[in-house]
Amino acid sequence: MELVYPYDFRLTEKEKTNICYLSFPDSYSGGLGDSQFSFRLRQSGGQRNTHFGDDGEYNREAPLTLQRESAHYFGYVYFRQVKDSSMKRGYFQKSLVLVSRLPYVNLFESLLQLIAPEYFDKLEPCLEAVCNEIDQWPPPVPGQTLNLPVMGIVIQVRIPSRVDKPGSSPLKQFNQENLLPAPLVLPSVQELDLFRCFQSVLIHIQMLWELMLLGEPIVVMAPSPTISSEMVLALTSCLTPLKYCCDYRPYFTIHDSEFKEYTTRTQAPPNIVVGVTNPFFIKTLQHWPHLLRIGELKMSGDLPKQVKVKKLTKLKTLDTKPGIYTSYKTFLHKDKTLIKRLLKGIQRKRPSEVQSALLRRHLLELTQSFIIPLEHYIASLMPLQRAITPWKNPPQIRPFRQEDFMKTLEHAGPQLTCVLKGDWLGLYRRFFKSPNFDGWYRQRHKEMTQKLEALHLEAICEANIVAWMKDKSEVEIVDLVLKLREKLIRARCHHLPVKEETLQRVGLYIETIIGSLPEDLQTVLHHH
Known part of the structure; x- marks a missing residue:
């Protein structure tokens, strides 16, 4: 590692080693020129202070799929390999x-396309200048459109927000604010060209969506880190707006410190999608249940050649043919009309972004059909509003009972919104065992608990405190003050969905109650 910028960014030795290996193609790639890919890296060592202060605020407003991760880093690589006789190996190779x-x-790959060629030319001073510019960028705020100046260009991009309507595409061009030169407008910070990624597996889209939904262990074996990382990211984005809660490695090498953990045969493979390029992995990961081998794109006539589903026992040799093993x-059954539309679109030379939008909408509708019955059922577990009284702890959310949920499917199941036939019940049963269900349930349970706390605070605000205090002992009154204070602190720390005026009223209530107590107690409570 020649250089880390900014200088004060601390990486552990293990992280540095992993980054070095992940920044180069793993097997000999004859391709000369420039390529880009990405990886995801587990943070090793203790928590580090981020420059961002409170991630909580960003993470509460960002879509679940775009939250800032606390235990992983993403790496975005720009790799250059050109012939150079002055080098010992006869090649210049740098990332x-x-x-x-x-x-x-998208944002970071576009940024690297601007910076990297300059950097290979001008080296360190260029990086210093760029980092100074990036330091001035505003923080990403969900829902806002940012203008990000770098190297005489302005990148314009909108940060998605949790309240965006799923499936709506952001505006292509925003008001220019007389920006000269015209800004480089990115249609999205993170959306890939799904159609390009999935061209050779279009007829298996249903299977891939189910494998992702169930958090199954998948190896993606690709000819290059670029294809491997795009495919893994495309797969993990299939479940939007549901968060994919398993691990994923867009590009992974045999030198990785997690290699042993993933390849051990003594336990079941982890819930993870890993992208690899070294054929050696076919040998080491033979015990994994699903391997997707993709080659360079081949055409049959004017249509992309579709890979076949094959038995795992066929995985014998390193020069395995493309296929889903x-x-x-x-x-569920395949959506034949979707596949026909996409194939027809190729013949009619329909633009890739239109094809991607079709695919994305199909996956979104599929995921929503699956998740809406779960949302309806979990909403029914929330206590009734009239059960929330000011002087008692709020009632509990009722437990999620899988069998009760399954009963609701007869009259309110996915068949209402989705034309696909098949064994939906079996799919739900498998889903309940997956980390994605666990992640979804925890998130919803947390949101509902916060909603209950907010409703309870509002109930307290509407109550007549003075009347309540009439026949209470000092101990009970002091107890109430302490409880209300704790509620107020929680509401502020956890940014509960409560109106600011409600919080101010609770604050006034606390003052009123303290004011009614003897002076010695008032002093104690004011200092407490």
């Missing part, structure tokens, strides 16, 4: 890597 906790793949049987 510029941008490390971030944000999964903004699995014994998985899908729960």
Whole structure:
């Protein structure tokens, strides 16, 4: 590692080693020129202070799929390999890597396309200038459009927000504010060209969506880190707006410190999608249940050649043919009309972004059909508003009972919104065992608990405190003050969904109650 910028950014030795290996193609790649890819790296060592202060605020407003990660870094790589006789190996090989906790793949790849060629030319001074510019950038605020100046260009991009309507595409061009030169407008911070990524597996889109939904262990074996990382990121984005809660490695090498953990045969493979390029992995990961081998794109006539589903036992040799090696049987049937539309689109030379939008909408509708019944059922577990009284702790959210949920499917299941037939019940049963269900349930339970606390605070605000205090002992009154204070602190720290005026009223209530107590107690409570 020649240079780390800014200088004060601390990486552990293990992270440095991993980054070095992840920044180069793993197997001999004959390709000369420039390539870009990305990786995801587990943070090793203790918590580090981020420059961002409170991630909480960003993470509460960002879509779940774009939250800042606390335990992983993303790496965005720009790799250059050109013939150079002055070098010992006869080649110039170098990578510029941008490390971030944000999964903004489009923004950071576009940024590297501007910086890297300059950097290979002018080296360190260029990096220093660029880092100074990036330091001035505003923080990403969900829902805002940012103008990000770098090297005489302004990158313009909108940061998505949790309240955006799923499936709506952001505006292509925003008001220019007389920006000269015209800004480089990115249609999205993170959305990939799904159609390009999935061209050779279009007829298996249903299977891939189910494998992702169930958090199954998948190896993506690709000819280059670029293809491997794009495919893994495309797969993890299939579940939007549901968060993919398993691990994923867009590009992974045999030198990685997690290699042993993933390849051990003594335990079941972890819930992870890993992207690899070294054929050696076919040998080491033979016990994994699903392997997707993709080659360079081949055409049959004017259509992309589709890979076939093959039995895992066929995985014998390192020069394995492209295919999906699995014994998985899908729960739902294929959507033949979608596949026909996409294939027709190729013949009619429909632009890739239109094809991607079709694909994205299909996946979104599929995920929503699956998740809406779960949302309806979990909403029914919330206590009734009239059960929330000011002087008692708020009632509990009722437990999630899988069998009760399954009963609701007869009259309110996915069949209402989705034309796909198949064994939906079987799919839900498998989903309940996956980390994605666990992640979804915890997130919803947390949001509902916060909502209950907010409703309770509002109930307290509407109550007649003075009447309540009439026949209470000092001990009970002091107890109330302490409880209200604790509630107020929680509401502020956890940014509960409560109106500011409600919080101010609770504050006034506390003052009123303290004011009614004897002076010695008032002094104690004011200092407490």
